[in-house]
Amino acid sequence: MFAYILKRLLLMIPTLFGVLLLTFLVIQFVPGGPVEQYLAEAKAGSRGAEGAGMAYRGAQGIDPKRLDEIKALYGFDKPPAERFVQMLGQFARFDLGNSFFQNKSVWQLIKDKLPVSISLGLWTFFISYLIAVPLGIAKAVRAGSRFDLLSTIIVLVGYAIPGFVLGVALLVIFGGQLQMFPLRGLTSSSWEDMGWAARVVDYLWHITLPVTAMVAGSFAVTAMLTKNAFLEEIRKQYVVTAKAKGLSERQVLWRHVFRNALLPIVTGFPAAFIGAFFTGALLIETLFSLDGLGLLSYESVIRRDYPVVLGTLYLFTLIGLLTKLVSDLCYVWVDPRVKFD
Known part of the structure; x- marks a missing residue:
């Protein structure tokens, strides 16, 4: 096990x-x-000054x-290879650098935006699992029934509708026409006084x-995965043997099938949980004016704020690789029969 973990950690470097x-x-x-x-x-400012009848030196060019000072400020006075090596040295010390335009470190920007993404991610994660796992079990037990068919149609329709399209519809209906919910932000302007x-x-x-x-489309995969896992276990020989010994279907389901069927769900739990903290929903955050990591990434790409783009990419990739390792190790924890060698 130690050799496997060490090998996986070393593979993260390349x-x-x-x-x-x-990138x-x-x-x-x-x-x-x-x-x-x-x-x-600067050119736009010089045109505005000229239109106002003001003398502005920017009109004569930079x-x-x-x-040269501007290029040195942004680090573009050095060749690309030297800048890349310098960036790797900073990242090795977990120094993500400073934003070009926001006068803050990348670490500080992530800390400022993370609460919004945590709010969205954790609510989505827990609600999705609370709906998907029981629904998948119910579909497996009632496989082929009308309930199974209708729930499959509803799940697939929800999965097929993009989240931002559903968000627009919700905004128009419940936020605009019915005015039941606010159109933007996570709190009201008077929240501090409440x-x-x-x-x-x-x-x-x-x-x-x-x-x-x-949530509408996020629980579809988990629900169908749970259903298929339970169906596969229900059809195995040990289930037939347990029933032949006189155990009821409920006892067989919860004592024997449940643990084995939840293997793929449990092993994927760490990645889904950690992803809830750092996966910015760009379109949803933009649509509802939520200042989270998704919106930060989008604005950084548009403004060419390279330290933010590369710094967040490095951090999220590293977290993703470590989480994938934890997910793989969960296989051994849940099922001791699994051997990595």
Whole structure:
């Protein structure tokens, strides 16, 4: 086991290197970098000043020395290979750098945005599992029945509808026409002045629509996986033997089938749980004006805020690799028969 864990940890190094290298190379060919955006803003400012009849030196162009200072500020005065090696050295010390435009470290930005993504992710995770696992078990026990057919249709329809499309519909119907729920944010502007009970109600009132939009399609895979796992176990010989010994179907289901059937669900639990903290729902966050990690990533790509793009990519990739390792180790914990050698 120790040798397997060590090998997996060592394999993370080339994986991280490959992800960062590929992203860094793509960035080099993307037009409109931070320096170009600065120059475009300066040109736009000079045009505005000219339109107002004001003398503005920016209309004469950027001084070459000033341009060199701007490139040095963003680190573009060095060749790409040197910048990449410097970035790897920072990441090895878990220094994610500073944002080009927000005057904050990448770590601080992640800490500021993480609570919103945690709110969305954890609610989605727990509600999805609380619905999907019992539904999957019920579908397996009643396989082929009308309940199984109707629930499958509903699950697949929910899975087929994109979350942002459902979010738009919810906003239009319940937020616009019926005005039952707020259109944006996680809390009201007067949240600080409320009592704790009123704060809880206000928070749940705001989170209902975005969580509903995310949950609708997220539990479909877990529900169908649970159903198929239970069906596979129910059809095995040990179930027939247990029934022949006089055990009731309920006893067979909960004492024998349940543990074996939940193997794929339990082993995927760590990845789903950790992913709930860091998986930013970009479209949902944008649609409901929620300032989370998804919106941060989108704005960073649009503004070419490369330290934020690469820093968050490095952190989330590392967390994903470690979580995948934990998920694999859960197989041994749940089923001792599994051997990695």
